[in-house]
Amino acid sequence: MVKAFRDRAKAEEYLQTCIAADANDDPYDSAMVRHPRMTWMTDVQIAFAEQALTVLSGIEEIPYNRVDAEPFLEAVEEYVINKAKRDEQVRKSLSDAIAIFKSEKKADGCRDAYLSPLGYRLDAFAKKIGACFVFEINTQQISDYLYTIENLTTRQSVRGNLCAFFNWCIVKNFCAESPVDKSKAVKIAQKEPDILPIASVKNMLKFAATHRSGKALSYVVLMLFCGLRREEAHKMTWKYIDLLEGHIKLDATITKLKNRRVSQIPQNAMEWLKLCDRKNKIDPGRRAEDNAKRAAGFFVDSGGFKNDSTLPPWQADGLRHTCLSYRLSQTSDAASTAHWAGNSEDVLLKRYFGLVTRKQTEEFWNITPESLEIKPALVKP
Numbered sequence: 001m002v003k004a005f006r007d008r009a010k011a012e013e014y015l016q017t018c019i020a021a022d023a024n025d026d027p028y029d030s031a032m033v034r035h036p037r038m039t040w041m042t043d044v045q046i047a048f049a050e051q052a053l054t055v056l057s058g059i060e061e062i063p064y065n066r067v068d069a070e071p072f073l074e075a076v077e078e079y080v081i082n083k084a085k086r087d088e089q090v091r092k093s094l095s096d097a098i099a100i101f102k103s104e105k106k107a108d109g110c111r112d113a114y115l116s117p118l119g120y121r122l123d124a125f126a127k128k129i130g131a132c133f134v135f136e137i138n139t140q141q142i143s144d145y146l147y148t149i150e151n152l153t154t155r156q157s158v159r160g161n162l163c164a165f166f167n168w169c170i171v172k173n174f175c176a177e178s179p180v181d182k183s184k185a186v187k188i189a190q191k192e193p194d195i196l197p198i199a200s201v202k203n204m205l206k207f208a209a210t211h212r213s214g215k216a217l218s219y220v221v222l223m224l225f226c227g228l229r230r231e232e233a234h235k236m237t238w239k240y241i242d243l244l245e246g247h248i249k250l251d252a253t254i255t256k257l258k259n260r261r262v263s264q265i266p267q268n269a270m271e272w273l274k275l276c277d278r279k280n281k282i283d284p285g286r287r288a289e290d291n292a293k294r295a296a297g298f299f300v301d302s303g304g305f306k307n308d309s310t311l312p313p314w315q316a317d318g319l320r321h322t323c324l325s326y327r328l329s330q331t332s333d334a335a336s337t338a339h340w341a342g343n344s345e346d347v348l349l350k351r352y353f354g355l356v357t358r359k360q361t362e363e364f365w366n367i368t369p370e371s372l373e374i375k376p377a378l379v380k381p
Contacts, residue, residue, distance in 0.1 A: 090173050094126050094129060094131075109253075117161075118164075122162075122165060125145060125158075139180075142162065146183060156188060159185065163178065192355065193317075193321035195325050196296065200297050200298070203296050204220060204293070205220065208221075209272075209275065211288070211291065211295075216289060219288075222236060222248075226263060227323040228320070232255060235253075235254045235283075238282070240254075243265070246270060247263060248263045248265060256342065267365075268367060272368070275376055299313050324337070324352045326361050328348060334349050
C-alpha cells in the first residue's frame, strides 16, 4: 500500500516518526502512525486480533513488538478441538437424561433400596441446577451443590449417585467428561454397626410370635438369626425354606449381588420357624414390621403412629448387623460366615469383628421359643 503526501517535508516528517517509534521498541506508541499493510482482514477483525493479543500477552508474557505465532495457533487449535467435542455431544436436557437413566436402572433389575434414594437425589439435583443440557454442567456447579448437604454421609452418597449418572452420560455421549471427577471426594470415619441389645431381641421375638397370630415372626427370624437383608426378606417365600434339610435357598433374583446362595438355618432359628404359619407371607407389611421395632424399644415414626420420641431411633439393617456380629463371634471363621451371609470376607472383618463377647454370643444363639416361654398354642396355626 502506497501512502501519498502533499510535499516532501510531510513525507520526511512521517518517516522520522516511524523511525523514532521503532527505536523506542513500541509500535503501539500513541505518537506513532502505523505502517500501512496489505490484509484481507476487516477493521473489526483486526480489533478482535488486537484484543486476543492483549489477553494472551497477560498469560504468555508476549511483548507487543515481537508477536509469537505459536500461542495463537495453540489457542485456535484448542478452541477447534473443544468445539468439535461440543458439537458431537447429544443435546440432551438434564431432566430428560435423569429420567432415561432411572428407567434403565429399573430395567436392569436394581433393588428398590437403591432406586428410591437414587431417583430422589438426582431429581433434587436437577431441580437445583435448573433447565440445561447435560454437557453444560461443570465441576463448580457439582461442588457448590454438594456443599449444600451438611451430613457428610449423605453428601458421600449423593456424590456417588452423581458419579454413576455422569459416567453413564459419557457412554450415551451426553457429555465428554464427568464434572464429578474433579470435585472433592468426601472422607468420613466409618461408624460401627448398631447391635440390638439382647433384651431388645427378646422383646421383639415375643411380640412377633404373639401379635396377630405371629404374622411378623418368620420375617424377624430370617433377618435376626439367618442374616437375610431386608430386601431379601421382602422377596422371600416359603418355597425357598427347607426345614427338613435345614437350609434356605436364595435365588439369584433375590440376593443383592445377584448370586445364588444357600445358607444353613441355625438350630434356634429352626425352632422359631416351625412355629410359623406357612400360609402367611414372609413379608408382614410395613405396619407389622414397624410395630415389631417399637416392641424392641425403638422409636419409629410411620403409618400415622408415633411412639415415645425419647427412645433411640431404629437403625437401618439393625437385625442383619446383629446377626452377622454374633455369627462371626460364634464361628470365628470369617470366610465361612461371609459365604453364609452373602458378604465379602474383608468387609465382614472390618465391620463386625470383636463387637460382641463370647458370653453374649452364647446367650443370643440360645434364644428359643422355650427360653422365652413361647408355646405353639400361643401362635395360632
